[in-house]
Amino acid sequence: MYGFKAFVFDGKKTARKAFDTLEDYTPVYGWIEDVAEVSRSKHGTTRVHSTWAQDDSEVGAGTGFGALTGGLIGMLFGPGGALAGAAVGGSLGCLLGTADNVDFDDPKLDEFAAALSNDTSALILVGQEAALVDFVSAVEPFGGRIVETDLNEDDIAALRKALRKTA
Numbered sequence: 001m002y003g004f005k006a007f008v009f010d011g012k013k014t015a016r017k018a019f020d021t022l023e024d025y026t027p028v029y030g031w032i033e034d035v036a037e038v039s040r041s042k043h044g045t046t047r048v049h050s051t052w053a054q055d056d057s058e059v060g061a062g063t064g065f066g067a068l069t070g071g072l073i074g075m076l077f078g079p080g081g082a083l084a085g086a087a088v089g090g091s092l093g094c095l096l097g098t099a100d101n102v103d104f105d106d107p108k109l110d111e112f113a114a115a116l117s118n119d120t121s122a123l124i125l126v127g128q129e130a131a132l133v134d135f136v137s138a139v140e141p142f143g144g145r146i147v148e149t150d151l152n153e154d155d156i157a158a159l160r161k162a163l164r165k166t167a
Helices: 014-023 056-061 065-077 090-101 107-115 129-142 153-166
Strands: 002-010 036-040 046-049 120-128 145-151
Touching: 002 014, 002 107, 002 129, 002 153, 014 036, 014 120, 014 129, 036 065, 065 120, 107 120, 107 145, 120 129, 129 145, 145 153
Parallel strands: none
Antiparallel strands: 002 120, 002 145, 036 046, 036 120
């Protein structure tokens, strides 16, 4: 089973602070390289940060969970997406085209996009159940509101296919 989990925090820097703390944890979390951080300033400027989006080879592979997280974020940012109009830099820009190829009609993803109001931030992970359970137990102590939904095999396959087309 695959899923999407996001923790939405008040404050544009809150998710970054939580991520930095988690990144320094020993032993290293297996999912840490697949997490994305999205922040929205008081003025509505949106930023996406992730280690996998900074490395084109990871995005091109289209098989890693970081790339899947990025693809899902790309859909939210893409044309007609719930977060359309946001500025996204770096390698994540190539994922914006996935919105044309994959269509998830999921109210929870819409809820997540709506939760990213001005002066908020989020940590996001797409992955398998074991990683998601570990992610939730690690991030939950930082507070925030969790938004989660399940993704079926067909959703993941369609997302991977779209990512291969953008590579």
